[in-house]
Amino acid sequence: xxxxxxxxxxxxxVFGVYEAEDAARLTYYGLHALQHRGQEGAGICVxxxxxxxxxxxxxxxxxxxxxxxxxxxxxxxxGHVRYSTAGGGGIANVQPFLFRTMKGSLGxxxxxxxxxxxxxxxxxxxxxxxxxxxSDTEILGHLIKRHTGRFxxxxxxxLRELDGAFAFLILCExxxxxxxxxxxxxxxxxxxxxxxxxxFASETCALDIVGARYLRDLMPGEVVRVKDGELKSKFYLxxxxxxxxxxxxxxxxxxxxxSTIEGINVHTARxxxxxxLYHESPVEADLVIGVPDSSISAAIGYAEESGIPYEMGxxxxxxxxRTFIQPTQxxxxxxxxxKLSAVSSIVRDKRVIMIDDSIVRxxxxxxxxxxxxxxxxxxxxxxxxxxxxxxxxxYGVDTSTIExxxxxxxxxxxxxxxxxxxxxxxxxxxxxxxxxxxxxxxxGLCLSCFSGHYVTPLYDSYKNAxxxxx
Numbered sequence: 402x403x404x405x406x407x408x409x410x411x412x413x414x415v416f417g418v419y420e421a422e423d424a425a426r427l428t429y430y431g432l433h434a435l436q437h438r439g440q441e442g443a444g445i446c447v448x449x450x451x452x453x454x455x456x457x458x459x460x461x462x463x464x465x466x467x468x469x470x471x472x473x474x475x476x477x478x479x480g481h482v483r484y485s486t487a488g489g490g491g492i493a494n495v496q497p498f499l500f501r502t503m504k505g506s507l508g509x510x511x512x513x514x515x516x517x518x519x520x521x522x523x524x525x526x527x528x529x530x531x532x533x534x535x536s537d538t539e540i541l542g543h544l545i546k547r548h549t550g551r552f553x554x555x556x557x558x559x560l561r562e563l564d565g566a567f568a569f570l571i572l573c574e575x576x577x578x579x580x581x582x583x584x585x586x587x588x589x590x591x592x593x594x595x596x597x598x599x600x601f602a603s604e605t606c607a608l609d610i611v612g613a614r615y616l617r618d619l620m621p622g623e624v625v626r627v628k629d630g631e632l633k634s635k636f637y638l639x640x641x642x643x644x645x646x647x648x649x650x651x652x653x654x655x656x657x658x659x660s661t662i663e664g665i666n667v668h669t670a671r672x673x674x675x676x677x678l679y680h681e682s683p684v685e686a687d688l689v690i691g692v693p694d695s696s697i698s699a700a701i702g703y704a705e706e707s708g709i710p711y712e713m714g715x716x717x718x719x720x721x722x723r724t725f726i727q728p729t730q731x732x733x734x735x736x737x738x739x740k741l742s743a744v745s746s747i748v749r750d751k752r753v754i755m756i757d758d759s760i761v762r763x764x765x766x767x768x769x770x771x772x773x774x775x776x777x778x779x780x781x782x783x784x785x786x787x788x789x790x791x792x793x794x795x796y797g798v799d800t801s802t803i804e805x806x807x808x809x810x811x812x813x814x815x816x817x818x819x820x821x822x823x824x825x826x827x828x829x830x831x832x833x834x835x836x837x838x839x840x841x842x843x844x845g846l847c848l849s850c851f852s853g854h855y856v857t858p859l860y861d862s863y864k865n866a867x868x869x870x871x
Contacts, residue, residue: 414438414603417479417570419577421598425473428480434607439482442495446508449475479570481510511538513566513587514797557637566796576628585621604660649846673836674786675702682826686752690714699786700756749777763807767820783822788851
């Protein structure tokens, strides 16, 4: 596997369907649409009289085939694609998790990261709970089993104990529940199928692929239940404790450009970022290019606003992926050449503006700049369509330590020199906020990885993120 140090990774994506024929097959298609959110494992839990589970390591198409899906009949299902951050990898951490209890079975899957997980896990283990994985998702199942009362009340009591980022799907033998954290850090949308069944997904692109009509997003702090054809909602916290702070990286990097999050199309938000970036950091040049794929929209926005032509100066090899074998050390060191090619006939003797979505460790940015200059570019001016990432994220993104974030150690001019660019500029936090101000539905963004101002307490997370710092 190529270690692409340019890429950020989010923990996972979730998909659920209730009261639809062949629910496992629909979930398969939904997970396929969300494959970009996690490539290390996939699973589906389906209801057919009782709950049945199949999961495995690998891509959705590797874990499930036509024969396997036929073995998962039922009219309700939840599914999950995983990229391992909190808890690590391995089949034990692939979701959904299936809990069988005297009061019935439940399947649980989760997108995000619970920052007080270690505290809760220690309490639960003292009370006799046994964990089968190292994933923080499993905590919710144990909390639900611990509480008493109506099932919806047990869920609400459990959610009130959690802190951090989460979008949960919970499948029972007679209902499906969906919940979102009180900060709204992770997205979760509701759709409806032509037959009246309901669909839940991390992104609206997954609703589109199964023919579901988008209804709305879950609100922060909301729990939704689908049962007997009815969708009911309640908040598990008082509204004055709810803050809407969707993760900015959903717009910048993670989500597909055809998805709509909190009423804002991702492609539009990225184009707005490119436009804003031009106004903040203009430069004379001959052409604008974007680093495929998530930076293309911002590059188009920059080009349109500046009047400088947009060109396809970099081409991505989409067939170099997770199983690509690198035969020599030289190829391992230059893995970016296997994923990206510079079009020399376009960039030769040109002053190039290279738009990228972020710089994490800096190594790949340097390689891309070198790639363009070796292809004949006269100048390479790097423009980043987000602020500099200086702080770890504890909400489901794998920037877990300060040491790996190059912008925490270098100022802009030092970083420009390191990546060998002719100039370098980042979008400001104020500019980023403006890119999503096109509607009233998004009240704010979580900018903690840029500013260091976290929306939650961090418990022991920050100490662990700085364990290499002396």
